[in-house]
Amino acid sequence: MKILQVNSSARSNGHSIRLADELVARLQASNPGAERVLRDLTRDPHPMLDEATLGALFTPAEQRTPEQAAAVARNDALIAELQSADVLVLGAPMYNFGVSAQLKNWLDAIARAGTTFRYTANGPEGLLKNKKVYVVLTRGGIYRDQPSDSQVPYLRTMLGFLGMTDVEFIYAEGLNMGPDAEKQGLAAAQAQIESVLA
Numbered sequence: 001m002k003i004l005q006v007n008s009s010a011r012s013n014g015h016s017i018r019l020a021d022e023l024v025a026r027l028q029a030s031n032p033g034a035e036r037v038l039r040d041l042t043r044d045p046h047p048m049l050d051e052a053t054l055g056a057l058f059t060p061a062e063q064r065t066p067e068q069a070a071a072v073a074r075n076d077a078l079i080a081e082l083q084s085a086d087v088l089v090l091g092a093p094m095y096n097f098g099v100s101a102q103l104k105n106w107l108d109a110i111a112r113a114g115t116t117f118r119y120t121a122n123g124p125e126g127l128l129k130n131k132k133v134y135v136v137l138t139r140g141g142i143y144r145d146q147p148s149d150s151q152v153p154y155l156r157t158m159l160g161f162l163g164m165t166d167v168e169f170i171y172a173e174g175l176n177m178g179p180d181a182e183k184q185g186l187a188a189a190q191a192q193i194e195s196v197l198a
Contacts, residue, residue: 002035003086004036007020007042008091008093016138019091019186020091023136023197024089041100042102046102046109055068079109079116086131088133090134092155099155116163126160126163128162128164131164132166134170137171139174139175140176144173
């Protein structure tokens with residue numbers, strides 16, 4: 001088993017990172033020999049999608065400048081990393097009701113027509129199939145199943161579009177609502193991790 005862990009917290013020791021680490025450790029304990037590949041988007045941020053990168057992606061490979069080739073190669077590396085993974089663990093803290101800019105940049109980089117999805121006569125088809133996905137959500141307030149939760153619908157849609165439909169969301173909420181609420185939110189997430197991996 002190959003596990004790709006993607007951390008997207010702006011904090012180097014954020015709750016989402018610690019919970020994702022715990023989830024991966026449990027996966028490795030129950031799957032001896034499982035390999036973890038860590039992609040830390042805070043320590044190694046991926047550039048945002050801009051006009052230059054779009055231009056590079058739409059330029060035939062043999063016509064790309066060295067700068068364009070380098071931009072495409074950065075995205076290629078992320079895609080290859082994900083393609084080779086059996087399990088994806090995403091650490092996804094909520095910032096201003098959405099995912100972090102770091103995670104959005106990563107998602108923009110891995111979504112490539114003809115490589116991770118394609119358009120067919122029957123509509124789009126995701127090409128990153130047969131992967132188990134765990135998304136560790138950390139939030140300061142309580143948003144689960146509320147209209148204000150834009151993270152889960154967005155991530156479910158985006159991951160599903162790319163072919164990843166077996167998605168488990170782990171919730172750690174109320175983390176900024178006082179010490180007791182924080183403790184309770186983290187305990188609930190840990191219990192959920194234990195439950196989904198049982």
